[in-house]
Amino acid sequence: MNFTWTDEQLMIRNIVRDFAQHRVQPEVPRMEKEDRFPKELVEEMANLGLMGIPIPKELGGVGLDFTSYVMVIHEISKVSPALGVILSVHTSVGTNPIVHFGTNQQRQKYVTKLASGVYLGAFSLTEPGAGSDASALKTTAVKKGHHYLLNGTKMFITNGGAADTYIVFAKTNETGKDNEISAFIVEKSFPGCKVGKLEKKMGLHGSNTAEMVFEDCEVPAENLLGKPGEGFRVAMANLTAGRIGIAAQSLGIAEGAFHAALSYAKQRKQFGKSIASQQAVSFKLADMATHIEASKLLTYQAADAYDRNQPCKKASSMAKLFASKTAMETAKEAVQIFGGYGYTKEYPAERFFRDAKVCEIYEGTSEIQKIVIGKHVLGENT
Amino acid sequence: MNIYVIMKRTFDTEEKIVINDGVIDEDGAEFIINPYDEYAIEEAIVLRDEHGGEVTVVTVGDEDAEKELRTALAMGADKAVLIDVEDVDEELDHFSISKALTAYFSKKEYDIILGGNVAVDDGAGQVASRVAEGLGINQVTTITSLEIDGTAVNIERDVEGDVEKIETSLPLLVTCQQGLNEPRYPSLPGIMKAKKKPLDTIDLDDLDLEEEDVEAKTKTIDRFLPPEKQAGKILEGEVDEQVDELVQLLRNEAKVI
Numbered sequence: 218m219n220f221t222w223t224d225e226q227l228m229i230r231n232i233v234r235d236f237a238q239h240r241v242q243p244e245v246p247r248m249e250k251e252d253r254f255p256k257e258l259v260e261e262m263a264n265l266g267l268m269g270i271p272i273p274k275e276l277g278g279v280g281l282d283f284t285s286y287v288m289v290i291h292e293i294s295k296v297s298p299a300l301g302v303i304l305s306v307h308t309s310v311g312t313n314p315i316v317h318f319g320t321n322q323q324r325q326k327y328v329t330k331l332a333s334g335v336y337l338g339a340f341s342l343t344e345p346g347a348g349s350d351a352s353a354l355k356t357t358a359v360k361k362g363h364h365y366l367l368n369g370t371k372m373f374i375t376n377g378g379a380a381d382t383y384i385v386f387a388k389t390n391e392t393g394k395d396n397e398i399s400a401f402i403v404e405k406s407f408p409g410c411k412v413g414k415l416e417k418k419m420g421l422h423g424s425n426t427a428e429m430v431f432e433d434c435e436v437p438a439e440n441l442l443g444k445p446g447e448g449f450r451v452a453m454a455n456l457t458a459g460r461i462g463i464a465a466q467s468l469g470i471a472e473g474a475f476h477a478a479l480s481y482a483k484q485r486k487q488f489g490k491s492i493a494s495q496q497a498v499s500f501k502l503a504d505m506a507t508h509i510e511a512s513k514l515l516t517y518q519a520a521d522a523y524d525r526n527q528p529c530k531k532a533s534s535m536a537k538l539f540a541s542k543t544a545m546e547t548a549k550e551a552v553q554i555f556g557g558y559g560y561t562k563e564y565p566a567e568r569f570f571r572d573a574k575v576c577e578i579y580e581g582t583s584e585i586q587k588i589v590i591g592k593h594v595l596g597e598n599t
Numbered sequence: 600m601n602i603y604v605i606m607k608r609t610f611d612t613e614e615k616i617v618i619n620d621g622v623i624d625e626d627g628a629e630f631i632i633n634p635y636d637e638y639a640i641e642e643a644i645v646l647r648d649e650h651g652g653e654v655t656v657v658t659v660g661d662e663d664a665e666k667e668l669r670t671a672l673a674m675g676a677d678k679a680v681l682i683d684v685e686d687v688d689e690e691l692d693h694f695s696i697s698k699a700l701t702a703y704f705s706k707k708e709y710d711i712i713l714g715g716n717v718a719v720d721d722g723a724g725q726v727a728s729r730v731a732e733g734l735g736i737n738q739v740t741t742i743t744s745l746e747i748d749g750t751a752v753n754i755e756r757d758v759e760g761d762v763e764k765i766e767t768s769l770p771l772l773v774t775c776q777q778g779l780n781e782p783r784y785p786s787l788p789g790i791m792k793a794k795k796k797p798l799d800t801i802d803l804d805d806l807d808l809e810e811e812d813v814e815a816k817t818k819t820i821d822r823f824l825p826p827e828k829q830a831g832k833i834l835e836g837e838v839d840e841q842v843d844e845l846v847q848l849l850r851n852e853a854k855v856i
Contacts, residue, residue, distance in 0.1 A: 225790060228670060232784050266787030279787040 226285055233289050236265065237296040245297055248423030249568060254379045255423050258300060263334020268307060272316060277329035283458070287465045287520040294469020295476075298572040299424040301469055305462035306375040307331070311338020314384050314455045315402060318443040327382055327402060339380035340459075341371040341403075341429055342452055349585050351386070351452060352396055356431065358387035360438065365389075365401065367434040370413070373579070377427025378412040381405055384442060385431070386452055391445040398448035402440045409434030420571030457530055459580045460537040461523060464516040467540035467576040471512060471547040474569035475505045478551035481564070485556075498554060505547045512540035531593040538586040541576035548573040600652030600747075602643045603707070605700060605714040605727055606671060607633040608664040612719045621821040632667045635715025637782035638775035642745060643713050644675040645780065650747065652710075653677045657703060659696045661685035665798060672793035673785030679798040684813075687803065692815035693725040699813055700726065701733030702806040712772040716741050724774070731772035739765055741776040 222230070241258060248255055262268055270286035272278025286308060294301030312331040315323055330336040347354040356369025367387055374383070382404055389399040403410055413428030443451045479502060482493035492498045515536040522529035548570040552559035559566040577583045610616065610628040617624040632640070643654045655678040656671040658664050668679035682699050684691060704712065714727035724740075731738035743762070744755035750769040755762050757776045785793070803810065832848075834841040849856045 224666065224669070225794065228666070228673065228785070228790055229787060232790075236784055264786065265784055266789075270787060279791060281787065281791070 233292045237293050241296045252422040254425050268334030269332025272332040278332035282524045284520040284524055290462055290465040291469045294466040295473040298470045299421045301466040302424050307338045309459040309462040310340035310455050313458055314451050318451050336381040339376040339383045341374050341383045341385040343373045345372050356387040358389050363438050365436045367431040369431055371429040374427050374429050377425050377429055379425045386448045389445055397446040399445050400442040400448040400451040401436050402442050403436055457533045460533040461519045463580040464536035464540040467544035468512050468516055470544040470569050470573050471509050474548040474551035477565045478554040482554050501550045508543040512543045515539050534586040534589040538583050544573040544576050600650045600710045601708050602654045603709050603712045604639045604643045604656045606636045606656050606658045607718045608667040609633045609718050609720040618822055633715050633718045638779045639713035639715055640671050641780045641782040659699050669793050672796045673789040681800045683800050683802050687810055689810050690815045692817045693723050694816040695813040697726045697729030700730045702808050710769045714774045716774045716776045727774045736770045737767045738772040740774040742773045743776050743778045
């Protein structure tokens, strides 16, 4: 068992920390206020090589391990959870599926551009009537000659509108089996692919969440990702990586909120001494720090298992469940420590509070994570 | 073009610094490349990309400085050299460091040597200038613009806020001032490549120097932090009275007018 970072990981961490503090932090107020996608920051991330960290070198990525990628999401999310999720969705579920299930042609065409940050990626599974129950989706893909025609509406698509490519899941009818779902690589520029309304969210301002509408959207037959009917497998395989990414984002939120609360508690004086020296507050800080540490261990343990190709479905669900809960609890307590100031937009606590909530919802709700973990515990999913 | 950069590893002045008995506590300190040296590294890389050649980053220190050398390599430098003085018993100062560097450069072929204007830790600004003197080459400090055409060099330098334009020629040593460029962050692919780039360690023997040759000319008696900033003073009363009081305070207490 070895809990130390490599020199290389430490160097990456320092650079990303510096980038987050000096380049990202100054943009946060504007992202909050205008709720505008931070295109320039994403370009800067691409220049640093951050858009293809765990993607193999021969496909235009950096070829680093998944753990290093998780560390980058963690660091960026301490400052901007919105930027953290843009990166996580782009890589874990926007690019990874093509790396793992794509043909050589698809990889050369799309992964090289996604990994270098020329393209931004997104993942389109959720629909108005199909959230946690992904199999209930209604979008259809019908083969017509050399094309599939896609029809349907997708919801809550992170990076929607900003992204160039979308992994879209739709019902097909090619194998004769019931409830057949297939995955497709859809470019935003394909005829019939439209960006619907942008959601106005509680938090994560600056990160797009859009509706995507497909009306007789023409997708070339060679853009079928994986085999016909393999869609559910494609989705599930990459949700594991996605969950570890969101665990890392949650961890960043928790630490961001904790450090803001800690430094405030040290300088805020009431009754003649700093509030941090009041046991009521120091106990809160102790609980926050302990839960953060536990989340960190679960998250990096899951990332490490992923790197070593070990089963990590349970580990990723546990990391996501616990880290997102920790983010929410920590942000809530941070607001409390800031007191009245915590309820204002002058201080970062309320932003972390609003950003944290979605971590318990997307990439599988906490309840879904418990179903996954429960099945593993009961030995039904071995 | 043979381009060299003199780099110093220094503690991060954005972090809290703890001093015990006149010695900076390194346990809690974060270390970085001296920010002024980052300008030098950036400029060196730009020069190489424009004129060809090679960038070598040199530092005097111990094994710990390898981390900052690797960072310079990750930014895009081609080679790194550590002049390791960890085993030297003598106390070292700016003279010692410049002596070692001068000995190193006297065996090399160089067109330009770049350094930072000062190091943010002790702010002496001595080493680079001493090296230029030791080598007997042209030097220009606090540069904010650099153009090289053949061996002719056009420079703008910062003179207390004014700009001085200078024409000089290679071989040359310059020290870099804020405003010269915007240092790049090392990219992740850059970090991966840096692992395979050469990082050589040499010691005083390799430079034909004895320990006595680098013995410090100065002795540091003590180090201490500046006094803590006092809370501001809020003046009260009629505006006229406040103005009078302010003028009095500026004259007698702050002694700025």
